[in-house]
Amino acid sequence: MRQITISGNVGKDPLLNTTQSGMQVANFSVAVRQTRPDDNGNYGTDWFRCSVWGKRAGTIGNYYHKGSHVTITGSFELGEYNGNPQLGVNVTDFDLPDNSNNNRQNNEQRQNQNQHSSNDQQDPFRNSGDQIDISDDDLPF
Numbered sequence: 206m207r208q209i210t211i212s213g214n215v216g217k218d219p220l221l222n223t224t225q226s227g228m229q230v231a232n233f234s235v236a237v238r239q240t241r242p243d244d245n246g247n248y249g250t251d252w253f254r255c256s257v258w259g260k261r262a263g264t265i266g267n268y269y270h271k272g273s274h275v276t277i278t279g280s281f282e283l284g285e286y287n288g289n290p291q292l293g294v295n296v297t298d299f300d301l302p303d304n305s306n307n308n309r310q311n312n313e314q315r316q317n318q319n320q321h322s323s324n325d326q327q328d329p330f331r332n333s334g335d336q337i338d339i340s341d342d343d344l345p346f
Contacts, residue, residue: 209294211253212276213237219257221266231262235275235294255279257296268301276300 216234223229232255239249255277257265269275279296 207281208278208297209281209292210276210278211235211237211255211294213253213274215269215271215273215275216252218270219262219265221262228258229260229262231257231265233265233269235277253292253294255294255296257299261296261299264301265296265299 213235216236219231219233221229221231235253235255237251237253239251242248276299277294277296278298279294281295282293284291284293
C-alpha cells in the first residue's frame with residue numbers, strides 16, 4: 206500500500222457529512238509549507254485533500270479547526286482538479302492537537318461538577334461530610 210505522513214495546518218474547518226448508508230465522513234485540507242524558498246525567497250505551500258471515514262470523522266470535527274496543527278497518515282491517490290495535479294489522502298491515523306488532553310480534562314471536570322451539583326440538588330440526605338446524629342430508634346431495621 207502507498208502511504209504518506211503529512212504534518213501541517215488545517216486549511217478550513219472540516220466538513221462533516223453522512224452517507225446514505227449512515228457512514229460519517231470528514232473532508233478537510235492540510236497546508237504544508239515547502240522547505241525551500243523560490244527564487245524570490247518566498248516559501249510555497251502544498252495542499253492535500255484529506256478524508257476520514259467512520260467514528261474518527263466525528264473526532265476530526267470536534268478537535269480540529271482552521272489553523273490547527275495536524276499530523277496524519279494515510280493512503281494516497283494522485284488526481285487532477287481544475288487541470289492541476291492533486292494529492293488526495295484517505296486518512297488512517299492522526300494525532301490529536303496538543304491541547305486535546307486539556308480539552309478532555311476540562312470536559313470531564315465540567316461533567317463531574319454538573320453531576321455533583323445535580324446530585325446535591327436531588328439528594329436531600331447529602332451533607333458536607335459532617336457526622337449525622339441518628340438514634341437506633343430512628344433506624345428501620
